[in-house]
Amino acid sequence: MSELLTAAQMRAIEQAAIESDEVTGLELMERAGRGVVEAIFEEWPELAKTSHKAVVLCGPGNNGGDGFVVARLLKKWGWEVEVFLYGDAEKLPPDARVSYGRWVELGEVKPLGDADFDIDHDMGAKVVIDAIFGTGLSRPFYTIGVVQDTLNYYSSSKDMPNVVSVDIPSGICADSGRYIGYDDENPFDSCVWANLTVSFHSEKLGHRLSLGPIGVQKIVVKSIGIGRDLKQRWEETTPISTPDATRGAGQVNGIVKLVSKPTWIGKNYGWNKFSHGHALILSGTSGKGGAARLSARGALRIGAGLVTVAPTPGALQENAARLDAVMLSPVGDAQTLQAVLADERFNALCLGPGLGVERARDLVPVALAAKRATVLDADALTAFKDDPSALFDMLHENCVLTPHAGEFARLFPDIDKKLNAPAAKGPAYSKVDATRDAAAQAGCVVLFKGPDTVIAAPDGACSINSAAYERSAPWLATAGSGDVLAGFITGLLARGFAPMPAAETAAWLHVECALEFGPGLIAEDLPEQLPSVFRRLGA
Numbered sequence: 001m002s003e004l005l006t007a008a009q010m011r012a013i014e015q016a017a018i019e020s021d022e023v024t025g026l027e028l029m030e031r032a033g034r035g036v037v038e039a040i041f042e043e044w045p046e047l048a049k050t051s052h053k054a055v056v057l058c059g060p061g062n063n064g065g066d067g068f069v070v071a072r073l074l075k076k077w078g079w080e081v082e083v084f085l086y087g088d089a090e091k092l093p094p095d096a097r098v099s100y101g102r103w104v105e106l107g108e109v110k111p112l113g114d115a116d117f118d119i120d121h122d123m124g125a126k127v128v129i130d131a132i133f134g135t136g137l138s139r140p141f142y143t144i145g146v147v148q149d150t151l152n153y154y155s156s157s158k159d160m161p162n163v164v165s166v167d168i169p170s171g172i173c174a175d176s177g178r179y180i181g182y183d184d185e186n187p188f189d190s191c192v193w194a195n196l197t198v199s200f201h202s203e204k205l206g207h208r209l210s211l212g213p214i215g216v217q218k219i220v221v222k223s224i225g226i227g228r229d230l231k232q233r234w235e236e237t238t239p240i241s242t243p244d245a246t247r248g249a250g251q252v253n254g255i256v257k258l259v260s261k262p263t264w265i266g267k268n269y270g271w272n273k274f275s276h277g278h279a280l281i282l283s284g285t286s287g288k289g290g291a292a293r294l295s296a297r298g299a300l301r302i303g304a305g306l307v308t309v310a311p312t313p314g315a316l317q318e319n320a321a322r323l324d325a326v327m328l329s330p331v332g333d334a335q336t337l338q339a340v341l342a343d344e345r346f347n348a349l350c351l352g353p354g355l356g357v358e359r360a361r362d363l364v365p366v367a368l369a370a371k372r373a374t375v376l377d378a379d380a381l382t383a384f385k386d387d388p389s390a391l392f393d394m395l396h397e398n399c400v401l402t403p404h405a406g407e408f409a410r411l412f413p414d415i416d417k418k419l420n421a422p423a424a425k426g427p428a429y430s431k432v433d434a435t436r437d438a439a440a441q442a443g444c445v446v447l448f449k450g451p452d453t454v455i456a457a458p459d460g461a462c463s464i465n466s467a468a469y470e471r472s473a474p475w476l477a478t479a480g481s482g483d484v485l486a487g488f489i490t491g492l493l494a495r496g497f498a499p500m501p502a503a504e505t506a507a508w509l510h511v512e513c514a515l516e517f518g519p520g521l522i523a524e525d526l527p528e529q530l531p532s533v534f535r536r537l538g539a
């Protein structure tokens with residue numbers, strides 16, 4: 001899995017490199033600028049063939065410094081380059097000041113002010129470089145409206161320039177993906193909208209979270225030669241509990257992972273079905289069984305040895321007519337569930353999809369008392385909205401909660417309030433912060449759904465399953481798809497996966513199934529994609 005860094009983590013890694021005399025800050029800036037130019041020519045090879053015009057917008061920090069390097073390199077490549085600076089050249093940080101000085105030997109710098117700025121629209125710039133703010137954006141940048149107006153002007157012209165953001169589009173918080181100072185509900189003209197974003201060393205959280213990917217559009221990461229061994233040294237010398245001024249304790253080297261292709265998913269067919277566990281999916285009353293059947297199908301396809309659906313006695317016929325490989329066992333009340341769970345072979349439970357809130361309130365305590373690996377979703381979460389702490393008191397470390405945004409708000413109202421407060425300054429409280437806080441509060445793994453699904457454990461371990469860029473699958477937001485995800489997790493738990501890898505692997509496969517099918521997908525299609533996805537993975 002690759003790593004997603006916060007601005008503070010990136011700064012610490014850069015600092016460690018500089019302090020070890022491996023490299024200077026100015027060299028890193030040069031490498032960053034070179035990386036941007038390389039990425040431009042890789043993305044649009046025709047641009048490298050003849051000279052063109054670029055407009056470079058520089059800001060008051062080191063992101064602006066990168067911009068001056070790009071301007072110089074493009075000029076040396078023979079391009080016409082027009083440079084604007086937001087801020088005062090005399091106040092630039094040292095490395096950016098040097099890069100500015102190297103540029104002014106080649107060309108002029110015009111002011112980029114709060115009013116309209118004077119780009120010659122007829123010049124036909126092929127590329128606009130956004131080097132106004134990077135990881136250091138700390139407060140709202142309302143001039144973005146002026147910048148974006150100018151870019152919009154270009155966008156409506158025939159010869160549209162390519163907007164390339166250095167590190168992250170200006171206006172986006174690198175830690176949270178939120179647009180600082182703007183209303184998340186109405187984010188237009190609140191950040192630079194790039195065609196390509198070129199970041200350095202590792203992606204930042206903001207490239208994957210929240211609205212980040214909308215502004216980023218396409219992300220390329222360029223090496224700036226900071227060695228892995230150096231990062232390892234930094235991690236070893238930075239205890240996990242080191243407090244960080246901006247993030248609180250325990251989050252400096254608690255690096256978030258980007259969930260990627262699982263290294264192992266294969267089922268060992270040398271064993272028998274009992275060695276792959278027996279999942280029990282609790283279901284509801286007659287006419288409400290679809291959701292649990294979707295979960296059951298998901299659990300079976302992902303490789304649970306046996307799957308049993310447990311509806312009310314009255315819903316037995318309905319389910320019998322719809323299920324073949326999945327078994328049935330009626331559960332009328334809490335007592336019956338307790339009796340069923342006397343059979344130790346049921347090693348993974350799923351409660352929530354189509355369960356009914358009343359029934360969930362009765363059955364969840366019995367299920368949790370049985371201490372099996374347990375997924376709680378949908379009604380099993382909503383059932384505790386009036387007293388979430390009653391649920392948290394019963395949870396154990398083998399549980400996974402899978403809330404969508406609405407369920408998250410019901411179970412964790414205080415955390416949700418923080419997450420939804422306007423992002424007035426950077427770094428803003430993020431979905432990663434929220435999910436970590438929720439996992440700590442609940443005492444188990446929490447998987448917070450969305451195109452940026454965040455999975456966190458109580459010890460701070462955290463990963464993002466991103467359905468952005470080449471894995472964008474908006475058609476996955478279809479009725480019942482969450483039920484299938486709950487089933488996937490339950491199936492992997494039945495197979496013996498620990499909660500965190502079960503949640504990560506299930507979420508990754510869930511998106512993979514959606515990509516495999518494509519638009520037009522309905523929830524029933526998801527489990528049916530697993531065989532071909534597994535084949536592709538060589539499982």
Ligand SMILES: NC(=O)C1=CN([C@@H]2O[C@H](COP(=O)(O)OP(=O)(O)OC[C@H]3O[C@@H](n4cnc5c(N)ncnc54)[C@H](O)[C@@H]3O)[C@@H](O)[C@H]2O)[C@@H](O)CC1
Pocket residue numbers: 010011013014028029032059060061062063064065066093132133134135136137138139140141142166167168200224
């Ligand atoms: N950390 C690293 O390892 C490297 C960083 N580099 C570049 O350096 C960037 C980070 O540089 P900085 O930390 O200087 O951050 P930025 O260049 O993003 O800007 C920070 C500066 O802008 C000011 N500022 C923040 N929000 C403002 C607002 N709304 N209006 C006006 N001023 C505002 C801050 O007070 C600070 O002076 C990265 O994004 C990257 O482009 C690269 O040079 C390569 C290496």
Ligand SMILES: Nc1ncnc2c1ncn2[C@@H]1O[C@H](COP(=O)(O)OP(=O)(O)O)[C@@H](O)[C@H]1O
Pocket residue numbers: 404449450451453467472473474475476477478479480481482483484485510
């Ligand atoms: N824009 C999106 N792109 C990719 N996946 C998404 C998107 N929006 C939602 N999802 C995923 O779709 C699923 C929806 O689950 P959920 O909200 O529980 O719906 P339901 O209750 O109908 O099953 C979740 O796995 C979520 O992560």
Ligand SMILES: [K+]
Pocket residue numbers: 063130131132133134165166167168169170
């Ligand atoms: K930028």
